[in-house]
Amino acid sequence: MRKRGNGQLWRALPILCAGLLLLLPSPGAVPVAQATPAAADLAIRFEALLGQHSVLAADLMRSRIRGDDDFVQAANAALGRNTTDMTALVGQLFGKPAADKFSPLWSEHIIELFAYAGALAARDEAAKGDAVHELTEYEESLGDFFAGASQGRLSSAAARAAVVQHVGHLTGQADAYAAGDYAAADDLYRMGYQHTYDLGLTLAGALLPPADAGTLREPLWRLRSQLGKLLAEHAVLIEDLTRAAVTGTPDFAASGDMINGNTRDLAAAIDTLFGAAAAKQFQSLWADHTDHLVAYAQAGTDQAKKDTAKTAMAGIEQRLGAFLAGATGKRMGTGDLAAALRKHDAMLMRHADAYASKDYATAHDVAYETYQQMFDLARTLADAFGASVAARLPRGGAQTGYGGMAATVSSRPGPALAQPTPAQPTPAQPGR
Amino acid sequence: MPPAVRVPALAALTLALLGGLGWEDQPRPATAATAGVTAGVTATALAAPASAPPAFHSDRTYDAVAVPVRLRIPALHVDSNVERLGLQKDGTIAVPGRTDVAGWYEPGPRPGQPGPAVILGHVDSKTGPGIFIGLSAVRPGTTVRVDRSDGTTATFKITKVSRVPKVEFPTDLVYAPTLDPTLRLVTCGGSFDRNQGSYRDNVIAFADLA
Numbered sequence: 001m002r003k004r005g006n007g008q009l010w011r012a013l014p015i016l017c018a019g020l021l022l023l024l025p026s027p028g029a030v031p032v033a034q035a036t037p038a039a040a041d042l043a044i045r046f047e048a049l050l051g052q053h054s055v056l057a058a059d060l061m062r063s064r065i066r067g068d069d070d071f072v073q074a075a076n077a078a079l080g081r082n083t084t085d086m087t088a089l090v091g092q093l094f095g096k097p098a099a100d101k102f103s104p105l106w107s108e109h110i111i112e113l114f115a116y117a118g119a120l121a122a123r124d125e126a127a128k129g130d131a132v133h134e135l136t137e138y139e140e141s142l143g144d145f146f147a148g149a150s151q152g153r154l155s156s157a158a159a160r161a162a163v164v165q166h167v168g169h170l171t172g173q174a175d176a177y178a179a180g181d182y183a184a185a186d187d188l189y190r191m192g193y194q195h196t197y198d199l200g201l202t203l204a205g206a207l208l209p210p211a212d213a214g215t216l217r218e219p220l221w222r223l224r225s226q227l228g229k230l231l232a233e234h235a236v237l238i239e240d241l242t243r244a245a246v247t248g249t250p251d252f253a254a255s256g257d258m259i260n261g262n263t264r265d266l267a268a269a270i271d272t273l274f275g276a277a278a279a280k281q282f283q284s285l286w287a288d289h290t291d292h293l294v295a296y297a298q299a300g301t302d303q304a305k306k307d308t309a310k311t312a313m314a315g316i317e318q319r320l321g322a323f324l325a326g327a328t329g330k331r332m333g334t335g336d337l338a339a340a341l342r343k344h345d346a347m348l349m350r351h352a353d354a355y356a357s358k359d360y361a362t363a364h365d366v367a368y369e370t371y372q373q374m375f376d377l378a379r380t381l382a383d384a385f386g387a388s389v390a391a392r393l394p395r396g397g398a399q400t401g402y403g404g405m406a407a408t409v410s411s412r413p414g415p416a417l418a419q420p421t422p423a424q425p426t427p428a429q430p431g432r
Numbered sequence: 433m434p435p436a437v438r439v440p441a442l443a444a445l446t447l448a449l450l451g452g453l454g455w456e457d458q459p460r461p462a463t464a465a466t467a468g469v470t471a472g473v474t475a476t477a478l479a480a481p482a483s484a485p486p487a488f489h490s491d492r493t494y495d496a497v498a499v500p501v502r503l504r505i506p507a508l509h510v511d512s513n514v515e516r517l518g519l520q521k522d523g524t525i526a527v528p529g530r531t532d533v534a535g536w537y538e539p540g541p542r543p544g545q546p547g548p549a550v551i552l553g554h555v556d557s558k559t560g561p562g563i564f565i566g567l568s569a570v571r572p573g574t575t576v577r578v579d580r581s582d583g584t585t586a587t588f589k590i591t592k593v594s595r596v597p598k599v600e601f602p603t604d605l606v607y608a609p610t611l612d613p614t615l616r617l618v619t620c621g622g623s624f625d626r627n628q629g630s631y632r633d634n635v636i637a638f639a640d641l642a
Contacts, residue, residue, distance in 0.1 A: 397598030
């Protein structure tokens, strides 16, 4: 790592290194599961952690650009926790040797991203060039690591391209943020999250044994992963918006556009599952939920306004819980769902309060837990939604022929008769 | 930095910083350079507004994908209107009323929307070929276009074709919900059961959004 022109980097290095100390490979650093969870289960958690890494790294870079060193420290601690969790999963999924190689490579690319942000803040082109040079090295090293671990299922070129894109999203959003182009910065922020989350599927698909990789492509696992991506992103983006609301920063409007994009995506997902009318109803409730959370954050020290927002949120929790319970065909109860939403709201309010009081460590801790809670809720919902939809799917095959061309049809070259892949035995196939 | 020296270097650096700078006990040093940088950036791009941000209003609409009206597969000489299909009383999927017209399963996703859209076509009539007579021979990479009621077109590429016994139809793989915008084309195949008056198998072409 180069130091030229990086006085401010040196100043922050202790922060980074303290977070990274826990990540250095050491005997027993990677937890060994007592009861091995399914590889697919670990893999979708790996996806979620990768997505979380992207937003935490972006937040770290942005706070460095702002010169908000207290936030930098808390963001780095969260990023260190994320890397620790990811390293543990890499160990469980791909083995301890892979985890031991992954951890330092991953940590050092974070350090160079931080150096890049520092160079942007200092408008130091030489330091920026140094950081880019180092990042390029790590892109190659990380790409080669993933390609090597895949035992030929992922080419070095493809792996490097994926890492290059990840780094490009992060440096690009930092460039735009430093230039005050918040709309562009936030476009890249969302893009980076989605790409890095999906990178987890690419890596798991290449690094896992083929049977496990195939499981990840089954509909139920895809739905778990995809709903997890959308709902966990909601947590990230509403926190970004409430932070902007608390401090009245000029990226508020762009941040609002980000959460609106996520809300539209969620509504489109409900449309896919339950139709346009349900999507419209859901979006209205979800919009109310978001609006009142932002109102809570904007209320500042006005307790009356905060109480008004909390009362409104309580009503929405109940109505949204009832809507979701109906969507699951009562596989989940209104009470349980309302309670989960109440917990979600409480965590987000706590995050906003902690941020407003500059207790960034607590704000980041709560944000980390909120992300996990939404990912877990998404998984439960995906199973219940899947079961609800499965109950009304067509039964059996389609009668799409009358036999007039039977001789031709039966003798035509075409696909050999295949035994279909058995469906995952989950609650998603009741009554079928 | 060579991988062999990265970890020791980082470890040594960490220990030196933690020990030498007394990380746990001392406040982080404030440098003039940092202060200047912070002020410079804050004064330009990141200046806070004088007033609080306005109230936030979430979007309450989304871009719904329009329904399909036409199916085009040039490689199979398919160019057809698309009718809407639902379920029959026995829970099986309804089929197009004509053998030269394709049908879209309306309770499922619309083509191009997140999720698996399903379009059916007959392989034959009692006297001649149906619209999907060539589906079993379609090659991966073949282009499928679906025109929609708002004038837009969703373009897909066939990824694989499979033939399965109807009694073991893979409902999950064809219809089960995901948020991947995909398309499944379904017709009959295999041998014809004269007693039942139907083909024993279904041919399924899987396609991804191009």
